[in-house]
Amino acid sequence: KMKACVTPLPDVQNPSEVAGGAIKPFPSRLNAVPPKISNGLIPGVSSEAYQKDNKMWKKHVKAYSNVNKYLLTGRYRNIMDMNAGFGGFAAAIESPKSWVMNVVPTIAKIATLGAVYERGLIGIYHDWCEAFSTYPRTYDLIHASGLFTLYSNKCSMEDILLEMDRILRPEGAVIMRDDVDVLTKVNKLARGMRWNTKLVDHEDGPLVREKVLYAVKQYWVGGNQTAAS
Incomplete structure (x- = not known):
């Protein structure tokens, strides 16, 4: 049996209500609690959890900018967040000089793309075991x-890193945060x-297992030597 491919809007009780909840004008909606969350339409996610996530990403981005001095200058116009969650990273960037493609992995535990849209951000679902159309x-x-x-x-890891390398411009930057054991392996491959x-180290100190790996793709060409067959 075929299923409907368009998700219907929630029912309303009277003509004055907005299906799904009223959305604030941009840029206020960027940090406001999305209606999908405030109305309990994303299971297991409360308004308090969302606000905590928002605050956390502002803290992370501030720490990023202390290492990558170009992050908030507008140098990076095309940005991608490969595991966007609620779009907190993109919201913390908040620059008219940049735009962020928020990618929600298809295997993520929570489907958050609706909340990303309600923040006024763009995004897409994608499986990172497959190539991304750039x-x-x-x-x-x-x-x-x-x-x-x-x-x-x-x-x-190799397949994901190669895909990152493919879609990243020469001299482009990468910021990865993960468990220290994972990033140690990623660092070697990178x-x-x-x-x-x-x-x-994590901005809260060296005892936190989560670390941050910064990388820059070099602009290089092959040498003049030709390989003999």
């Missing part, structure tokens, strides 16, 4: 939080791809 652009900055742990039993990398 037409018509590549990206200046890629952010990946918890992505390698999420896909640890799905596909290899160096093999000729990325410049820097592994940094």
Whole structure:
């Protein structure tokens, strides 16, 4: 039996109500609690949890900018968040000079794309074991939080890193946060791809297992030597 491919809007009780909940004008809606969350339409997510997540990402982005001085300057125009959650990273960037493609992995425990849209952000569902369509652009900055742990039993780190390298422009930057053991392996692979990398402690100190790996894809070309067959 075929199922409807369009999700119906929630029922309303009277003509004055807005189906799904009223949305504030932009940019106020960027940090307001999305109606899908305030109305309990995303299971297991409360308004308090959303606000806590929002606050956390503002803290993370501030720490990022202390290491990557270009992050909030507008240098990175095309940005991707590979594991966007509620779009907190994109909201914390909040710059008219940049836009963020918020990707919600299809294997994520919670389907959050609706909340991303209600914040006035753009996004898409995607499985990172598959190639991502980059037409018509590549990206200046890629952010990946918890992505390698999420896909640890799905596909290899090498495949994900190669896909990141493919969609990242030369001299583009990458920010990855994950468990220290995971990032240690990622760091080794990234160096093999000729990325410049820097592994940094969590902003709350070295005792936190979660670390941040900063990387820059180098602009390089092959040498003049030709290989003999």
